[in-house]
Structures are given as structure tokens and as C-alpha cells.
Amino acid sequence: MRAWLLHHARAAGAALRKLGRSPLSTLFNIIVVAIALALPAGLYVALTNIQQAVRTLSPEPQLTVFVALEASKAEVSLIDTRLKEHPQVARLRYVPRERALEDMKRASGMGGIAEALERNPLPDAFVVDAADPAPDVMDRLRTEIAAWPKVAHVQLDAEWAQRLDAVLKVGRVALLLLATVLAFSLVAITFNTIRLQMLTQREEIEVTTLIGATDGFIRRPFLYYGAGLGLLGGLAACGFVWTATTVLNGALIDLSYLYGARWEVAQLSWRDSASLLAFAAALGWLGAWMSVARHLGRVRPR
Amino acid sequence: MIALTNVTKRYPGGHEAVKNATLSIERGEMVFLMGHSGAGKSTLLKLIAAIERPTSGKVVVNGQNLGSLRARAIPYLRRNLGLVFQDHKLLFDRSAFENVMLPLNIQGYDRRDAARRARAALDKVGLLGHEKALPVTLSCGEQQRLCIARAVVHRPAVLLADEPTGNLDAAYAAEIGELFRAFNQVGATVVIATHDVQLAERLAPRLIAIASGRVDTLAAAAA
Structure with missing residues (x-):
């Protein structure tokens, strides 16, 4: 156990020294890895922010219940009672048809049309806040109320939010695809880097094999090198994303000031950053492992 | 300690470096494999060190049959x-x-233990003053001694040397011969492939003559 830990500590140390020995090429490798990681990470930040913005902009989805024009006052109040007693209804607002007409008259551009009307074409309406805003629950509630007598039409007025949600879902799928492609490229980068490393260290591999090194002993520093490359690339990617969001926030402050609001782009969270680093290190490790498995037999004697 | 039975090594292309060789080396022995360049001495050493696998025949080192040894x-x-x-x-x-x-x-x-042993090995080959030197700055004889220090630092039971005095002048060769004698005296089995007759005369080991891939029993008997 102690020897095992010692071997790992030494391999990690050797990998670090190797990274430090050629700083320029290491730097370029890190930048390539960082770009491969920063693209999906940046897109992820953008998507999360859009989602957050949508959630704050769009109020809870509401149902508007339009009562049939020919309904009597008694029938309207019956609907009112039924809605009030319904367990799924959280809040209820009654908009009488006279008020609706007043609103229409006050609305710019519509005043003339409303004046010209001989009689009020607008129905009584109820605006319903549901207890549970989940889309399927809302949908069931809508069909239920629409079947009541003297209810002309029930409208779910959060459809634009649903559409946006669907667009975001497409965005997430695109993000996943992009992340997959770039994960492959990260593996390919480490694979190739390790291959070059092994070629330049051909002699060392040969000699250590001849004096009794196991495959594990030879492989270990390369694995640490790959993981280290991934980790440093991940750190740089976090740095890129952080810088980009900070710069963007600086520009947004001026813009939001003009609109009298406060807009801010949220940074990549600590948890997401940590998983990005772990993911990058794991991919680097994987690329190194594949490379050593593929090339060890060719570099080493026999 | 080392036993080869009817060992043949054929390289791809058909060249037979070792032909039906049978030999046995006891624990603590010092043995020279003597022969001209290309006689198959190096291949014999490689077979013993499991660097090459025999085409046919059996190689046993330290009680282990190398043919049945997993990679x-x-x-x-x-x-x-x-x-x-x-x-x-x-x-x-x-x-x-x-x-x-x-x-x-x-x-x-x-x-810490390793550093102590490494210094002891460097001291034994007379390179303790050069421990920080890079190998390029050492002379050919010093490099050979460094190679020997690396070979003995972990106190192996068997020391295999391929032309250890190949590029050295007589004085250096004698020095290196003394090192091998010293290791043999503390119990190591020493097998040296060489064509250096002076070294053989000096150390007076058991000689095994190798000629075109065969163990030459006649020459061995004559020696």
C-alpha cells in the first residue's frame, strides 16, 4: 500500500516536471484543451441564464375562462362559485364584461373601434391562477373547465413560455452534441500528445522495461500527464468563461441602467466548475490511457 | 540457476542465431560465453533475460520456466x-x-534507503565523486561503470553482461573485470558474453565457447 502510494506520488511528480519542462508547448496544449472546454461551458452558461431570465420574466401561467355571451348573472355566479371551490384554483379574478370594454376603450388605438360598437361584444371572464403551474396539470384543468355549462372558451396564456421552453430544450440537445464532439477532440488531443511524449521517451521506456518496470509503472506518469493537461485546460476554460461573463456584465450594467433595471449574467457556479474540472481530468486520463495502451507495444522492446 | 535445453532461436527472415543449445550454469558460478561477433552470445543473454523468446527449447532461470511465464x-x-x-x-x-x-x-x-544503496553502488564502481554528473560528461569507461552500478544496485542474484569491455582499453577492462570478480565473490552468478581473451585469462572463469549459434563442446573441453 505504501509502495503503491509512493509510486503514484512519484508518477504525479514526474508528470508535473514534464509539464513544466517545456512550458511553451504545454501552454499551447492547455489553450487548445481550454478552448475545446470553454465552448460548451460558455454555451451552458448562456442557456442557464436565458432559462433564468425566462423564469423571472414570465409570470406563472394563467387560465382565462370566457363565459358564454348569453349567460345570465346567476349562471356567471355559479361558475364563480364552482371555480372558488375547485381545489386546483389558487387565486381568482373576475373581469366583468363592462370593465373589459372600458379597458379596451382606454387601450391606445382600440378606443375608436370600441366607441363604434353598438353593443358590448366582450364576455365576462375569470382569470385563474392554478395551485400547480405544471403544464400538464394546467392542461387538464383547462379541459375540465371548458366542459362546464355556459363556458365558451378557456385559454392557457403561457403558450409563448412553453414555446421558449421547447426552444431551450433544443438548445440543450445542441449543447450535449457539441460537448460530446469536443470531448472526443479532448481525448484525441491527449492521445496525440502522449504519443509524441512516448516517442521522445522511447529510450527511457526501453531501459525501464529492461530493468524490471511493469506496464503500470511506465503508464502511470503518462496518465498523470494526461489528467494534468485536462485539469489545467479545465482551469483555463473556467477562466475564459469567467472573463467573458465579467466583461459582458460590465457592458450590461450600462445597458440596464438605461432601462432602469438590473440585469446580470450569472457566472458558472462552483459546482458546475468543479464538475467541468473533474470531467476534463477524466477525459485527459482516458486519452492518455488509450494512447499508452496503443503505443507501448510499439515503443518498447518486444 | 540457469539451464537451457535444446534451445533454438530463429529470427524472422530465417537467420538462426542460436542452434539447439544446451547449457547449465550453477548458482554462484562465473561463466564466460566466448565467441566471435555474431556467434550468438548476445542472443543467448537475451534469451536468459526474457528479452527474446526461444523458437523451440526450454529456458529455466531461477527455477522459472520462461516459456510458461506470463508477460x-x-x-x-x-x-x-x-x-x-x-x-x-x-x-x-x-x-x-x-x-x-x-x-x-x-x-x-x-x-532514503534507495539513496543510501545508490551511493554504495556508485562508491563500489568508483564514481561517488560523479554522482551529480550527467552521463555525457563521463568517459566511456566511467559510463560502463555507471551501467554496472545500475545493474548491481538492487543486489540481483544474476548479473548478465554483454561485451562489458567492448570499447575499453586494457587498463579500464582490467578494472571492470575486478568489479565482476568482486560481485561473484559475494555470491552473485555472473554470466559475461565477450570475445576479450585477456579478460578471460585474468578472471579464469568457466568458459563456454559459442560458434555460429552452437555451444562448442570441444572448445569448452579444451579450455
């Missing part, structure tokens, strides 16, 4: 051997001391 077990077999190469095979990007440390690092020695 994963070979590193552990080699840890019982000390290899001295004609071309030294030193690592030129690290100091003499780090070169000697290499076998100990591979075997997971504690750093």
Missing part, C-alpha cells in the same frame, strides 16, 4: 537480474545518481 510476470523476473549492456543504455537526461536510482524506484524502495 506480466517478466518484470518481476528481471528484478532478480542485473543487466550490463554493451551500449550502456544510460538515460542522458538525468544524473549518474538518478540513473542508479532507477531500478530502486521501479521496485518501490523508500527514497
